[in-house]
Amino acid sequence: MGLEHTDQQLFEIAKAEVDISSIIRLIKELAQNTTVVLLAFDQFRSMFLESTETICAIDNLYIETDCSQYCQNSLTLPQLFETEKTLAIVYLGIQINGFTASPSYTLYEKLKTRIISFHEPIQTSIADSCALHTPKLILPYFKQNRKIKISFIILTGLNNGDSFYKMLNSFKKHTPPNKDTEVITVINGSSDQSITNTYRSLGLGYNLKIIHCPENLGISGGFNEGIDAASGEYICLLQDDIKFSRHGWCNELAYYLDHYPKIGIMGGYRAGYYFKKETSNYLETPYIGVGSAITGRPGWDYLEKHVVEADCANCMAVMFRNTLGKYDEHFLPNGLEDIVFCFEARRSGHEVYVTDVGISHDLESATRSQKRSRLNLFQKKQPPHGNLHKRLSRSYHYKIFQERYNDLLRTIPETMDKRDITLEYLETKIRILPKTWQNTQS
Numbered sequence: 035m036g037l038e039h040t041d042q043q044l045f046e047i048a049k050a051e052v053d054i055s056s057i058i059r060l061i062k063e064l065a066q067n068t069t070v071v072l073l074a075f076d077q078f079r080s081m082f083l084e085s086t087e088t089i090c091a092i093d094n095l096y097i098e099t100d101c102s103q104y105c106q107n108s109l110t111l112p113q114l115f116e117t118e119k120t121l122a123i124v125y126l127g128i129q130i131n132g133f134t135a136s137p138s139y140t141l142y143e144k145l146k147t148r149i150i151s152f153h154e155p156i157q158t159s160i161a162d163s164c165a166l167h168t169p170k171l172i173l174p175y176f177k178q179n180r181k182i183k184i185s186f187i188i189l190t191g192l193n194n195g196d197s198f199y200k201m202l203n204s205f206k207k208h209t210p211p212n213k214d215t216e217v218i219t220v221i222n223g224s225s226d227q228s229i230t231n232t233y234r235s236l237g238l239g240y241n242l243k244i245i246h247c248p249e250n251l252g253i254s255g256g257f258n259e260g261i262d263a264a265s266g267e268y269i270c271l272l273q274d275d276i277k278f279s280r281h282g283w284c285n286e287l288a289y290y291l292d293h294y295p296k297i298g299i300m301g302g303y304r305a306g307y308y309f310k311k312e313t314s315n316y317l318e319t320p321y322i323g324v325g326s327a328i329t330g331r332p333g334w335d336y337l338e339k340h341v342v343e344a345d346c347a348n349c350m351a352v353m354f355r356n357t358l359g360k361y362d363e364h365f366l367p368n369g370l371e372d373i374v375f376c377f378e379a380r381r382s383g384h385e386v387y388v389t390d391v392g393i394s395h396d397l398e399s400a401t402r403s404q405k406r407s408r409l410n411l412f413q414k415k416q417p418p419h420g421n422l423h424k425r426l427s428r429s430y431h432y433k434i435f436q437e438r439y440n441d442l443l444r445t446i447p448e449t450m451d452k453r454d455i456t457l458e459y460l461e462t463k464i465r466i467l468p469k470t471w472q473n474t475q476s
Contacts, residue, residue: 037175044171048163054085057126057155058092064122065094068150072097073138074127078156098141121145125154133157177265182241183214184284184353185266189256190219190274195226197396198274202235208278208392211239215284218243218260223250253349254361254371261360270353276303280392282473287353287391289471290341298384299354299376301347303395305337305388306373307460308345309452310443313436316429320436321443322452324460336457337390341467344388345444346376351393358384369431377439389469 064070072078072089075097079086089095123145129136133154142149173179188205190198217240219232229244236242245259257271268288287300309322336342349372358379361371376386444463446452 037172040168040171044164044167045160047167048160049081051163052082052156052159054082057124058085058088060153060155061089061095061124062092064124064151064153065092068094068120068122070095070122070124071141071145073123073125073141074098074129074136077128078126081156098138119148120150121148122151123149123153125152126156128157128160180265181214182216182265182267183212184216184268184270184288185260185264185356186215186217186270186272186284187257187260187264188217188219188272188274189253189260190222190224190228192222192250193224193226193228194274195224195228195231198228199231199235200396201272201274201276202231204277205272206235208281209284211241213241216241216243216264216266218245218263220256220260221246222252222256223247250367252363252367252371254363254365254369257349257371258360258363261356264356266356268353269356271349271351273350275396276350276393277396278393280473283391283393284353286389286471286473290387290389290467291353291355293470294385294387294467296383296385297387298358298379298382299347299352299386301344301352301386301388302391302393303351303388304348305342305344306346306348306376307455307464308373308443309446309455310440316433316436317426318432320432320440322446324452324455337388339469341387341389341469343465343467344376344386345380345442346373347386347388348372349375350395351391354379355384358382364434365431367427368425369428370435374435374439377442380442381439385465387467 061070061072070092072095090097123142125133125136125138127136127138133139133142142152174181186205186209188202217236219228219236219242221228221232221244229246232242232244243263245263247256247259250256251259260271261269268291270284270287283302287302290297290300307324309324311320311322313320352372354375358375362374362378365371365374380386446455
């Protein structure tokens, strides 16, 4: 029930609090000394039908409309004018903007020279009750009190509209709108149809926000724009070249955050493990990353059946507590955003876990996009430097990383090489949780 039903809720609450017995006593007391005229009796009867017979049995009582089937001593208005000199008026209805705006006011105007008292007990009671209960009913709709459970932040690639549109439709198919979620799409410097595609896919039903960055801010900068706008208890980062295969995938990630307070980050795509490597050359990777056959793209049976501790969860698809903050923009434009974010979470005492929730990298779309980029590069006749010029900033990134996190990297025994790291070896070094979440959706 949304905000548009607040008045209906107020009416039901206030109606239940009306003290009918005190109103009946009032009418009886008035009728002992003068003639009582009841106004808006039809409205009263529609609200409190069970009390109609009791009121109509009171002597010296008249009703503004012809209600002879309820009140045997009803008189027509002309008869009332001829026989009565003083009157007490009891208005038994509810009228927004006051009694003077009610249809009964015409009768009141005709009789007011004879009126010795006027009462509106229903209106007074309901107005007091509504004034008391309104703050409680509207408070959840204040921005700071809206309970958003999950903020999905979807980051576009640069002019990657076709892949983005496919991802949005896959997201929509497996992630139906919910009042406690929001979707924030960050158009990260794209000048293609990405905004149009967002409205085409998610424009109806979703609590949708669109952020357009005039320039490409990189992964960390783009995601941070979304995080700044997010209201959710949990933030779910998604990139634009993935696809989904399971309903309830986001509920599974949120489940482990709900039930394991120490978990700060839940990955839904890939796990990463990092080992120390001594180097003073900052163009050389300062750690040994375990290859994807072990780190677990979806399809690795271990992630399919377990929730596994990791050093890092890949930001292709990851959910975390909003208290962890934002990405470190020192790692723009092609650095270690997700790795650093996970290491910072671990530094603060949180744990990182990963499991397979049916998210995969749409490699076919990504490959087409890369081919277009290479074609554009060729057509513009730029030097064929390839990755040489793209990765130079990593010397700066690696330097910061090594200074900050060397103490958090795992140590490989001197007798081992990174090629010796196996699943069996990792099982002795990481924690594994039972996969207890059950998808109740068909």
